[in-house]
Amino acid sequence: MKFENLLVETQNYITQITINRPKKLNALNRETLHEIHQAFTALKTDQNTKVIILTGSGEKAFVAGADISEFADYSVEEGKNLAAKGQEEVFDFIANYNKPVIAAVNGFALGGGLELAMAAHFRTASENAKLGLPETSLGVIPGYGGTQRLPQLIGKGRAMEMIMTAKMINANQALTYGLVNHVTTPEELLNFTQKIAEKIMNNSMVAIATAIEAINANYQDGVNGFDKEIDAFGKSFGTEDFKEGTSAFLEKRKATFPNK
The missing domain is CATH 1.10.12 (Lyase 2-enoyl-coa Hydratase; Chain  A, domain 2)
Structure with a gap:
């Protein structure tokens, strides 16, 4: 599979999907979301894929958020449709996927980026990871499941604080909160995550x-x-x-x- 904004590579039954918009810190635009849906749809029945690792290109960002320039002038109805389509085609789609999906979080995972990571079945993170839902600082709320999945993962009080303050937390705080399962060095992140995928594949x-x-x-x-x-x-x-x-x-x- 070839995409404009994704790199998809399969080795030993592990498929790595890398969001590849480094100049935009891998921000999610409409085309990228569409490509993510296409990739996951194709891999659902791919016999050579047993586990998927989702990550971002470079060390600066997993996904730094949504591409704000695309929806800054949206109407109420357009905003609602944006969230509904994204949930159906990407975030809920991944959360209910029939194969294990691990998010390997490198650098910034903000807004839609953190929501994408939370849609995965679990997360690993590099020491330089920064995670947050800063939407309230833009006068909006998380629209891709952030208000639902974050409390499920870290508890209502912590989720309320993160969303209300729009603050970022570092990798060690995320580990303490239970938002990520493991923290590694940036250099070890993908190899470490692949080893978890290999352990998963030992089972049915x-x-x-x-x-x-x-x-x-x-x-x-x-x-x-x-x-x-x-x-x-x-x-x-x-x-x-x-x-x-x-x-x-x-x-x-x-x-x-x-x-x-």
């Missing part, structure tokens, strides 16, 4: 996809996550991966999952 990708769905069910209105888990757990018994995993355990060998 069918079970992992089911677990993502069950975990997300807890955050859906009107859905009983426990019921979803029970149903998904039962269905797991009908997979070839379950047969292989249990056989390998009983035979004291390493499982070779067919991912079916």
Whole structure:
């Protein structure tokens, strides 16, 4: 796949998607969001992709935010449509993706950039990372899930403070808050994240996809996550991966999952 604003590379079943607008600090414009949707749509059924790592080019920024110049003159209705389309095609799409998505946060992850990182299933960060939702300093609020996902990840009080003050936090604060899982040096970030991806791939990708769905069910209105888990757990018994995993355990060998 070739894109104007993305670099997409697959090696050993790990696909790295790099947002590549370094002169704009990888800011999200409409075209970039469209390309992200295209890339994730194509990789959903790609047999050579088991885990996706999402990052930004260079060390200055993961994504420094949305491209403000594109929506500065939007009407109320246009603003609403902007958020709705972005949620459907990118942020919710990634959050509910059928393959693990890890955001490797290098440098600034602000506004839509942090919202993109939070849409991933979990995050690693380099020591120079700066994370925040500065939208209130522009007279607007986060529109790509920031007011919902940030409290889920770090708690209501901390999320309220971050959004109200529009402040940035550093990587170590993000680690303490639970916003990122690991902090590394900038040089180690991608290799470290790839090692996590390799550990994930030792397990059943069918079970992992089911677990993502069950975990997300807890955050859906009107859905009983426990019921979803029970149903998904039962269905797991009908997979070839379950047969292989249990056989390998009983035979004291390493499982070779067919991912079916």
